Amino acid sequence: MRQRPELTLSEVVERFEISRATLKRRLAAGELVGAHKDRGGVWRIPIEALQAAQIAPKKTWLADLGQIDSDLGHELGQELSPLEIRVSQLERDLAHELGQRQKAEAIAEERKERIVDLQRAMAMLEVARPISSEVEKKPSQALKKKRWWSR
Structure with missing residues (x-):
């Protein structure tokens, strides 16, 4: 079994969609x-x-990974077959797509919560409307204050 390269913190932050603080956590x-x-x-x-944790690589780095795979094969004294390289590319694509899916699901959940909040606000506004027909017919009397001298 071939060994894939290991990256440092700086390399991961540079090449993947993750911040240094999140990576450390x-x-x-x-x-x-x-x-x-x-x-x-x-x-x-x-x-x-990184793939198992579904951390997506930056798109600019995807092209460089093919070079890393072939360099790794030469270091180990092996030549990687085209199928192995293709599998590696598909693994990276899958990791990227899983990351995109997670982002989309998070956005959908956030929007769902926003819709629920807006529905609650609309319900509160409907309840707060005056339903008295007297107020609509005689607004001047409804707004008159009763004074102490006119009891």
Whole structure:
């Protein structure tokens, strides 16, 4: 089994759709399986862990990953078959699409909550309307204050 490259925090932030603070929180929570610190105390995060956590790569980096895969094959003394490269590309595409789906679902949930809030506001406005027909017929009398001298 071939080993995929491991990235540092800076490389992940540069190449994936995630901030440094969020990445650190997810590392602390143990969400990135296989991530570890090397002897120098630098985090090493396998690409598989990023894919499993559904962290989408930036589109500009997708083209560079093909080069990394072929470089990795040469380092290990293997030549990657076109099918292996295609599988790798499809895995990245899937991770990206899963990230997009999560974003869309979050937006849909937010909009659903907004609709419910607006429906409640509309219901409150309808209840607050005056329903007395006397007020509509004689607005001058309804607005008159009763004075102490005219009891």
